[in-house]
Amino acid sequence: MPRFSRRSFLHLTAAASAAAAFRGFTEPMLAAAARRRPHAADAVLIDSNENPLGPCRAACDAMSTILPKGNRYADSLTDDLVNTFAQIEGLTPDSVRATVGSTPALLSSVMAFTSPRRSYVTADPGFEAGLYMAPVVGARVVNVPLTKTHAHDVKAMLATAPDAGLFYICNPNNPTGTLTPHSDIEYLVANKPKDAIVMVDEAYIHFSEAPSALDLVKAGKDVVVLRTFSKVYGMAGIRCGFLLARPELADRALEHGGLNFMPVTAVVAATASLKDLQLVPERRRINASIRHQTFEWLDRNGYSYIPSESNFFLVDTKRPGKDLRDAMAKENVLIGRVWPIMPTWVRVTVGTQEEMEKFQTAFQKVMKG
Numbered sequence: 461m462p463r464f465s466r467r468s469f470l471h472l473t474a475a476a477s478a479a480a481a482f483r484g485f486t487e488p489m490l491a492a493a494a495r496r497r498p499h500a501a502d503a504v505l506i507d508s509n510e511n512p513l514g515p516c517r518a519a520c521d522a523m524s525t526i527l528p529k530g531n532r533y534a535d536s537l538t539d540d541l542v543n544t545f546a547q548i549e550g551l552t553p554d555s556v557r558a559t560v561g562s563t564p565a566l567l568s569s570v571m572a573f574t575s576p577r578r579s580y581v582t583a584d585p586g587f588e589a590g591l592y593m594a595p596v597v598g599a600r601v602v603n604v605p606l607t608k609t610h611a612h613d614v615k616a617m618l619a620t621a622p623d624a625g626l627f628y629i630c631n632p633n634n635p636t637g638t639l640t641p642h643s644d645i646e647y648l649v650a651n652k653p654k655d656a657i658v659m660v661d662e663a664y665i666h667f668s669e670a671p672s673a674l675d676l677v678k679a680g681k682d683v684v685v686l687r688t689f690s691k692v693y694g695m696a697g698i699r700c701g702f703l704l705a706r707p708e709l710a711d712r713a714l715e716h717g718g719l720n721f722m723p724v725t726a727v728v729a730a731t732a733s734l735k736d737l738q739l740v741p742e743r744r745r746i747n748a749s750i751r752h753q754t755f756e757w758l759d760r761n762g763y764s765y766i767p768s769e770s771n772f773f774l775v776d777t778k779r780p781g782k783d784l785r786d787a788m789a790k791e792n793v794l795i796g797r798v799w800p801i802m803p804t805w806v807r808v809t810v811g812t813q814e815e816m817e818k819f820q821t822a823f824q825k826v827m828k829g
């Protein structure tokens with residue numbers, strides 16, 4: 461079911477009923493977890509790791525052009541997107557699956573590879589989406605603290621979960637923005653239980669200089685890589701992502717993801733973004749520059765933070781993080797969220813220069829107040 465053609469859609473009624481169940485789990489749980497509090501129109505939104513730069517010019521033009529053709533399913537446009545990405549990355553097109561953002565691919569993979577007998581193994585603190593889904597399929601959730609350098613502790617993950625069905629590695633990790641060396645991911649893949657799958661979520665990989673795990677997909681390993689257009693490409697509200705795996709593994713991963721066509725706006729915008737070869741290096745540079753300036757300011761003012769390689773970072777508020785988050789919201793600056801294992805730390809997204817200046821003013825005021 462590589463690209464949701466109309467023919468395959470008609471044939472897959474069983475998967476369609478799974479999709480119906482799936483929808484019930486994602487809506488209330490993830491929406492509730494991610495819901496943004498009501499805010500003023502001019503609020504500084506640095507709480508959800510969005511990209512303030514938005515979609516690039518070529519993506520906006522492509523969406524405007526396609527709008528009048530929005531009455532068509534037009535799955536050939538998804539083929540264009542898949543072929544474009546496959547060519548750029550040196551993958552075969554059947555290992556590239558376009559999804560409506562990466563969340564559906566992540567959740568479907570948890571459903572596919574975990575069960576009451578096969579656990580879901582993740583880092584703590586880590587991105588929580590899989591945590592919501594694993595218990596739904598009766599899977600044990602194994603939270604493994606990060607190492608001292610905030611990398612995934614792959615040896616502890618292996619030791620703690622001999623029953624693993626799915627190892628979730630987020631690289632760079634959300635919320636720390638820190639990297640796990642490629643050699644550690646290779647070690648995990650080489651030493652995992654035979655039937656377990658390693659999922660590497662590369663939502664933020666473009667903001668760092670880290671190598672991708674796509675080489676492991678190309679080598680046919682038990683590895684699923686997730687990518688999204690929500691972050692560096694600034695398309696969170698437009699919804700486009702990829703699941704990348706050898707074809708038979710990709711089929712299994714998406715078995716529970718429901719069947720759907722991709723929105724034409726999302727696929728043309730994504731294709732245009734991929735073709736803009738300056739976009740990623742330029743945005744990586746802009747993000748790194750504003751992030752470093754923010755870190756210098758935090759250093760000058762004696763605040764502790766985790767040096768991130770992504771478009772967000774954790775800062776220590778030395779009090780319940782939630783209280784600081786609420787106080788910042790009163791200053792019209794939305795930050796968040798807080799992870800239970802680090803209750804005094806709050807995640808802050810790197811916004812524009814102007815937004816980070818507003819962050820600094822508000823942060824100083826509430827920390828001193």
Ligand SMILES: Cc1ncc(COP(=O)(O)O)c(C=O)c1O
Nearest residue numbers: 561562563587634663688690701
């Ligand atoms: C690590 C990680 N993976 C996946 C996602 C989901 O992204 P989307 O569904 O917008 O592609 C997010 C969103 O913030 C994320 O932080």
